[in-house]
Amino acid sequence: DTGVSQDPRHKITKRGQNVTFRCDPISEHNRLYWYRQTLGQGPEFLTYFQNEAQLEKSRLLSDRFSAERPKGSFSTLEIQRTEQGDSAMYLCASTSSGRARQETQYFGPGTRLLVL
Amino acid sequence: DAKTTQPPSMDCAEGRAANLPCNHSTISGNEYVYWYRQIHSQGPQYIIHGLKNNETNEMASLIITEDRKSSTLILPHATLRDTAVYYCIVEKGSNYKLTFGKGTLLTVNP
Numbered sequence: 001d002t003g004v005s006q007d008p009r010h011k012i013t014k015r016g017q018n019v020t021f022r023c024d025p026i027s028e029h030n031r032l033y034w035y036r037q038t039l040g041q042g043p044e045f046l047t048y049f050q051n052e053a054q055l056e057k058s059r060l061l062s063d064r065f066s067a068e069r070p071k072g073s074f075s076t077l078e079i080q081r082t083e084q085g086d087s088a089m090y091l092c093a094s095t096s097s098g099r100a101r102q103e104t105q106y107f108g109p110g111t112r113l114l115v116l
Numbered sequence: 117d118a119k120t121t122q123p124p125s126m127d128c129a130e131g132r133a134a135n136l137p138c139n140h141s142t143i144s145g146n147e148y149v150y151w152y153r154q155i156h157s158q159g160p161q162y163i164i165h166g167l168k169n170n171e172t173n174e175m176a177s178l179i180i181t182e183d184r185k186s187s188t189l190i191l192p193h194a195t196l197r198d199t200a201v202y203y204c205i206v207e208k209g210s211n212y213k214l215t216f217g218k219g220t221l222l223t224v225n226p
Contacts, residue, residue, distance in 0.1 A: 004159075031211060042203055042216025043160065056213070091159050097211045104150070105214060107159035 002026075004108035006092050012114045013082055020078045021111045025094030032075050033105065034067055035091040036060065043091050049075060050097060082115045089113075119143065119206045125221040128198075134191040136220050138204030141185045147208050149180060151189045153200040154219070160203065163189065194224045 005024045013019050025032045030051050035043035046065070047057045051072035061067075064082075069075040079086055089112050093105040121139040128134040140149065148167050152160040164171055164178045166187070171178045177190040191198055203219040 033213060035214075035216075040218070042201075042218055043214070045213040045215070048213060093159075093214075095211065104162040104165070107161070109159050110157075112157075 004094050004106050006108040006111050010112050014116050017082055018080045020076055021090055023075045023092030029094035029096045031095045031097050033093040034077055037089040084115045087115045120204045120217055122204055122220045128194045128224050130224055130226050134194040136189040136202050139186045140206045143184050143206050147206045149187050150205040152203045155200040196224050199224045
């Protein structure tokens with residue numbers, strides 16, 4: 001079990017550019033979550049997938065944001081036309097819905113985005 | 117909105133027990149109490165969870181009051197590495213999105 005991995009760990013971009021983040025969940029986990037965390041706040045839910053299906057999206061996920069999980073394994077989160085307000089830590093978590101519902105969510109190390 | 121209330125910060129001396137309180141007065145019968153922590157610049161880390169009974173694992177103990185309206189996370193022998201933000205979360209299970217509040221910043225002092 002190598003845990004949840006995210007790439008890149010840090011990203012600096014200029015306003016208006018597009019960025020894409022990748023998350024690799026724990027291999028047997030079928031649920032994958034994206035959260036966003038701004039400075040001084042707890043993580044906020046953005047969206048989640050069960051296998052390849054995106055089942056819920058937060059109102060925080062504007063139309064500039066898109067997430068995919070094409071084969072039910074890794075996931076990508078793309079932000080188009082980045083704004084300074086998108087600067088945050090983007091966290092990915094995974095869990096297995098097939099197990100007892102007490103199963104915990106395992107978080108990755110996050111991708112820290114800075115939009116200049 | 118988070119369903120829990122936690123103090124914004126606490127201090128603890130190294131080697132002493134750290135007792136972190138959490139109020140969740142509106143908790144439903146099928147909701148668990150989860151505790152996560154987040155060390156600076158890392159992703160949240162699961163600590164422990166419980167429904168009604170007190171729980172203990174290698175990291176911590178969780179004490180839930182009989183009416184389930186509050187709980188306490190206990191780190192029995194705090195170390196400097198336990199300095200982190202601790203989040204108390206109420207949810208029906210880990211299959212659900214987690215709603216984080218601002219948590220408690222625990223600072224363990226030498």
